[in-house]
Amino acid sequence: MSTVEERSYVEAARRDKRAALEARGVPAFAYRYERTHTAADALALYRDEMGDAGPRVRVAGRLGSLRSKGKTCFAHLEDPSGRIQIYLRQDGLGEEYELVQLLDLDDHVGIEGSLFRTKAGEVTVRAEHVTLLAKSLRPLPRGKTQQTEGGVVTYGGLHDPELRYRQRYADLAVHAEVRSVFRLRSKVVSWLRRFLDERGYLEVETPVLQPLYGGAAARPFVTHHNALDMPLYLRIADELYLKRLLVGGLERVYEIGHDFRNEGMDRTHNPEFTMLEFYQAYADYSDMMALTEVLVSGAVEHGVGTRAVERGGVTLDFTAPFPRVSFIEGIRERCGLDLRTASDGEMLAVVRRFGVESEAHEELSGGRLQDEVFKTVLEPHLIQPTFVVDYPKPLSPLAKEHRDDPALTERFELFVGGREWANGFSELNDPDDQRRRFEDQRLQRDAGDEEAHTYDADYIRALEYGMPPAGGVGIGIDRLLMVIADQPSIRDVILFPAMRPEAQ
């Protein structure tokens, strides 16, 4: 972004070196390099009996330190496996040593040479050839590092969270621990795919741009398609499309993708986030709960190494089975209120007594108020992995009526640390019932509830062809990763979290 006028003196010096290199016929940006060993592999290769004549290696990476001593120079090369010291010497390099003096911290270089151990005890590559692979024209905001017994200690460095999120590339380049968070993320997501693949699930992709949005209660992002001259919504959930696939005979499907919700942002909400949804024909919500707890506890164990993890002074135990608490009974135990019979006024009184005063509550009624009671009296106490089951019908317009109680649905949500992690139910497959639920939602929408479902006639048509009984689950992957990677903010597990544009 910086123009020529405002380029810093540090950058100017690097550009001068680039010009000097190119004047010598050395390209600042090479095409390829034949690396034979990573830093870690090279280090593992050396044995002390090899003395000064260790094996030859070609290593490549970014210069993480550079200590010139005149006619010799020590540096560290960083690559994804770690770092290795290189020893550059005029005697060993001849003319190429001129190039060394035009290197900067952060440059990508390739080094060919043999391994030896320095007097100070560090296994090092004695460079015989230096190849500049890519010049760094802008200094990375790195601190100085010192190798200690406990690892690498950094002095200074990149602390400003704004810079870390905006310039994630710099954050990653400078912080190995940030890179490891995202490696862990990838590892866990791969594991989830494998878990479902092994159980006969088919991974599918459904539309992100949708003419009608549904499958959750949330405000959408709206965009416009020029050729069709119509509004399109970014999906808030995958649900309705995945269930259309059950109608089509794909009996086990899952999708991992982004949902978009036009709502507030905080430590646990990013406007786009990763959702895993999976649906299984001929299963009900009990089957799906059992599958969910195996999946979640397995993901934690695969990611962390244990099923019990300490987070914020609390040990979360992911050993299945997780306790089940009934929505109605859980609330009654907490505050004595029976949602089956409670009036709006009684529910409002409970919300006021246990929660924070808010004018917004006054406008709630029915299902939304029941939800508010739950969030106020029960949700904050659900620290250990816990299933809440059997939600009131008005709260769950896509869930099948409970087989034992027409006021409830066969729905569960998994809570961990007081936050929702997963949501699933016995899927409503009676098109006439679904039509009535949509109509109820339409009434709520007309009454001003922006988050009520829209009426999706095509979805009803699909159900009319006959959808097998099925269970479905949605799991928020980012929140799962926050616990597995022990990160306090959702921004720390999303590579490029949403930010306002930089001030000019």
Add this chain to the structure above:
RNA sequence: GCGCCGCUAGCUCAAUUGGCAGAGCAAGUGACUCUUAAUCACUAGGUUGUAGGUUCGAUUCCUACGCGGCGCACCA
């Protein structure tokens, strides 16, 4: 949306009641052929987030705005 805090050199941070804006690292020049937070000497580097105001004088006090962090509110 509300409240609190922050924004000073490329990075991390100082600056007394309001009195010439500083340090470490990074950078440049020189010295140094086993250094590792290399060392030593010298040099350069700033519209103190932006726009106003108060004042002889503002990094400092006041107002507005921008961006960020935290909390609250909103939020399946």
